[in-house]
Amino acid sequence: MSTLNPVEPLLRSDRLPHIWCPGCGIGITINCFARALIESKIDLDSVAVVSGIGCSGRVAGYVNLDSFHTTHGRAIPFATGLKLANPKLEVIVYSGDGDLSAIGGNHLIHAARRNIDLKVICVNNLTYAMTGGQSAPTTPEHAVSATSPYGTFEPPFNLPHLVEAAGAVYIARWTTFHVRQLTRAMSEIFKKKGFSFIEVLSPCPTLYQRRNKMGDGLDTMKFYKEKSRIRHGAPTSEVGLTLNGEIIVGKFVDRDRPDYASLMRAQYVEALGDRYVECRETTCN
Amino acid sequence: MKADPQAVLTGTHFLDGDKACCEGAIAAGARFAAGYPITPATEIVERFASRIPSVGGTFIQMEDELAASIVLQGAVWGGAKAFTVTSGPGFSLMMEHIGYAAMTETPCVFVDVQRGGPSTGLPTLPAQADMMQARWGSHGDYEIIALCPNSPQECFDLTIRAFNLAEEFRAPVMFMMDEVVGHMTEKVVIPAADQIEITPRRFTHRSKFEYLPYGTNGDMVPDFVPTGQGYKFHMTGLTHDERGYPNMTPQAQDQLVRRLQKKIRAAAARITFFEEEGTENAEVIVISYGITSRVAQRAVELGRARGLKIGKFRLITAWPFPDEQIRRLALHAKALVVPELNLGQMVREVERAAAGLCPVISVPHAGGGVHRTDDILSALVEVMP
Numbered sequence A: 001m002s003t004l005n006p007v008e009p010l011l012r013s014d015r016l017p018h019i020w021c022p023g024c025g026i027g028i029t030i031n032c033f034a035r036a037l038i039e040s041k042i043d044l045d046s047v048a049v050v051s052g053i054g055c056s057g058r059v060a061g062y063v064n065l066d067s068f069h070t071t072h073g074r075a076i077p078f079a080t081g082l083k084l085a086n087p088k089l090e091v092i093v094y095s096g097d098g099d100l101s102a103i104g105g106n107h108l109i110h111a112a113r114r115n116i117d118l119k120v121i122c123v124n125n126l127t128y129a130m131t132g133g134q135s136a137p138t139t140p141e142h143a144v145s146a147t148s149p150y151g152t153f154e155p156p157f158n159l160p161h162l163v164e165a166a167g168a169v170y171i172a173r174w175t176t177f178h179v180r181q182l183t184r185a186m187s188e189i190f191k192k193k194g195f196s197f198i199e200v201l202s203p204c205p206t207l208y209q210r211r212n213k214m215g216d217g218l219d220t221m222k223f224y225k226e227k228s229r230i231r232h233g234a235p236t237s238e239v240g241l242t243l244n245g246e247i248i249v250g251k252f253v254d255r256d257r258p259d260y261a262s263l264m265r266a267q268y269v270e271a272l273g274d275r276y277v278e279c280r281e282t283t284c285n
Numbered sequence B: 001m002k003a004d005p006q007a008v009l010t011g012t013h014f015l016d017g018d019k020a021c022c023e024g025a026i027a028a029g030a031r032f033a034a035g036y037p038i039t040p041a042t043e044i045v046e047r048f049a050s051r052i053p054s055v056g057g058t059f060i061q062m063e064d065e066l067a068a069s070i071v072l073q074g075a076v077w078g079g080a081k082a083f084t085v086t087s088g089p090g091f092s093l094m095m096e097h098i099g100y101a102a103m104t105e106t107p108c109v110f111v112d113v114q115r116g117g118p119s120t121g122l123p124t125l126p127a128q129a130d131m132m133q134a135r136w137g138s139h140g141d142y143e144i145i146a147l148c149p150n151s152p153q154e155c156f157d158l159t160i161r162a163f164n165l166a167e168e169f170r171a172p173v174m175f176m177m178d179e180v181v182g183h184m185t186e187k188v189v190i191p192a193a194d195q196i197e198i199t200p201r202r203f204t205h206r207s208k209f210e211y212l213p214y215g216t217n218g219d220m221v222p223d224f225v226p227t228g229q230g231y232k233f234h235m236t237g238l239t240h241d242e243r244g245y246p247n248m249t250p251q252a253q254d255q256l257v258r259r260l261q262k263k264i265r266a267a268a269a270r271i272t273f274f275e276e277e278g279t280e281n282a283e284v285i286v287i288s289y290g291i292t293s294r295v296a297q298r299a300v301e302l303g304r305a306r307g308l309k310i311g312k313f314r315l316i317t318a319w320p321f322p323d324e325q326i327r328r329l330a331l332h333a334k335a336l337v338v339p340e341l342n343l344g345q346m347v348r349e350v351e352r353a354a355a356g357l358c359p360v361i362s363v364p365h366a367g368g369g370v371h372r373t374d375d376i377l378s379a380l381v382e383v384m385p
Helices: A026-039 A056-062 A075-085 A097-103 A105-114 A159-166 A179-191 A205-211 A217-227 A260-275 B017-028 B042-054 B065-077 B088-104 B131-136 B152-169 B179-183 B250-265 B291-305 B323-332 B346-354 B373-383
Strands: A047-051 A066-069 A090-096 A119-124 A170-175 A196-201 A228-230 A247-254 B011-016 B030-035 B058-061 B081-086 B108-116 B122-126 B145-147 B172-178 B185-190 B234-236 B274-277 B284-288 B310-315 B317-319 B335-340 B360-364
Touching: A026 A056, A026 A119, A026 A179, A047 A056, A047 A075, A056 A066, A056 A090, A056 B234, A066 A075, A075 A090, A075 A097, A075 A105, A075 B030, A075 B058, A075 B065, A090 A097, A097 A105, A097 A119, A097 A159, A105 A159, A105 B065, A119 A179, A159 A170, A159 A196, A159 A247, A170 A179, A179 A196, A179 A247, A205 A217, A217 A228, A260 B042, B011 B017, B011 B152, B017 B030, B017 B042, B017 B081, B017 B108, B017 B152, B017 B172, B017 B179, B017 B185, B030 B042, B030 B065, B042 B058, B042 B081, B065 B081, B065 B088, B065 B108, B081 B088, B081 B152, B088 B108, B088 B131, B088 B172, B108 B152, B108 B179, B122 B179, B131 B145, B131 B172, B131 B317, B145 B152, B152 B172, B152 B179, B152 B185, B172 B179, B284 B291, B284 B323, B284 B373, B291 B310, B291 B335, B291 B373, B310 B323, B323 B335, B323 B346, B335 B346, B335 B373, B346 B360, B360 B373
Parallel strands: A047 A066, A047 A090, A066 B234, A090 A119, A119 A196, A170 A196, A228 A247, B030 B058, B030 B081, B081 B108, B108 B172, B145 B172, B284 B310, B284 B335, B335 B360
Antiparallel strands: A170 A247, B011 B185, B108 B122, B145 B317, B274 B310
16 A cells, blocks of 8 residues: 555546646646645545636536536535535635636635635636636736737736735645645645635746746746745735736735625524524535 | 425415516525626516525625636536526626536536527616527537526526426536516415425435446436545546546547436436416417416407417426427417517527428517517418418
């Protein structure tokens, strides 16, 4: 048994090989996620992974857990329903930057505002990779993409700043170069109650790096190593990303406020007293 | 199984259709509702928000109808019975997730209290113009079930039926009300809980080693899997095989999409509910549904008082469409007359089912009100042989 890779039981080996390109960073994030699950000693039966659409949206299909591959942008509201109906589940939303911040942007900020007890892992490759490398709300200014052949000019989202303003209780950013730190962050969010958000910068050598003459997967790792600066607690207003500039990584926010279910219960108890009936764990079996 | 006595509001009430629909949902076991404010449907979830904390369940007001139509499906996979309510503009936004529910076989109920359209249209006034959207609104091939109540009492009774059908077929069920039925107040009798039959979710009895999430046992409807019990299952809106794994082959597509269609079509005779009266010797038959059937009723009475042989047929199930029944009517009637609050939607289905056996006359109304009785009566008189 010593030859068995410790993460193997957490993967659907019968679905391999996966669809991702050589040099893609999504697999690295899954390795970190699997190790975080092992390290946190969480009951794997209680973990559910919900993904949207896109390259990162395929994560749900490869993890050996209860897993849901939903519609484009709607992983967060699906996960919200799953968590509220079955509060014992640990619900992970695992998806990409386009899925979560463009088509799903409205749900991202509202789930953070409500402080739904969800753990969101946002794999940010700065582009729409599945469809051929179009511009995303995260694409740095002046980067070339399939739909911005002369360079983008739209200012991008600074995701940590966005979700902090919306109310997230835990916010960190790492790159796929920072596997130990990323694994630690992924274990930490299992201890948090409320809306947690980890942004993982991840290479897309096939579309983003190639078009922007930034080399292959290995070159991107060197880029991440050289450009990253760890600044825990950095004001999120200062962590915006640029095409070739510094990448601020670290744990930016770690705070506590009551989550949606606690607020709901408290309000109903105050208003209804004995007439309030606690939601049963599952209601129709 | 029987309804939960703690949840059922047994007694004789004076309720509008929206509130009766909510009571039907609660009686049926719905413990999760999501909504986004929209006229004339909001009253359903307003009542749910008021009632459910004392029953044990969750109401959440979402940021839009896209979210409302998918949060409820998360709740279903979490173990709840769930629904959402909306009207035309919101129904348009929900279309993608009706297809998702059909593809992933997620039992749930979508209530559409129809108002005039297109676009913002007539927010406070009735129409029946979403009937084809209910059938065909999401992309791709799928079969759908849609029910049409014509009174507050039916809003209660048929909402229960809608939830039961959703569970039986693991499919989304459309509950097609209209503004008048939603807002009219009438007597609603809510029976004792032990008189209300509820279809429970059919969870698998197989162990996680032999269970296939989309494996069927001959009846075309797969058993459900509980989340959080170690099954480690996968579900996806991609074309998938019996394991729930994506499969991008024409063979997998053919097998899956045909089954999704067949599981409902094969049961059509059992789930097409209708009301029929005086059709045997009728020369002309009025075919209607929802609020229009109440107006048509008056036209039938006035016509019969003049000695005309008029029959009436009311669609309670709009989808699957009652092809066989309509063909039978067309065989001996001189004409079929179809009034509806749109410019001619279900009349096309009547024409298709009648297949040229007799003339089919449309009596359209663009919405914003109901037909004048005379409009329907004069159409009947006109086609009388």
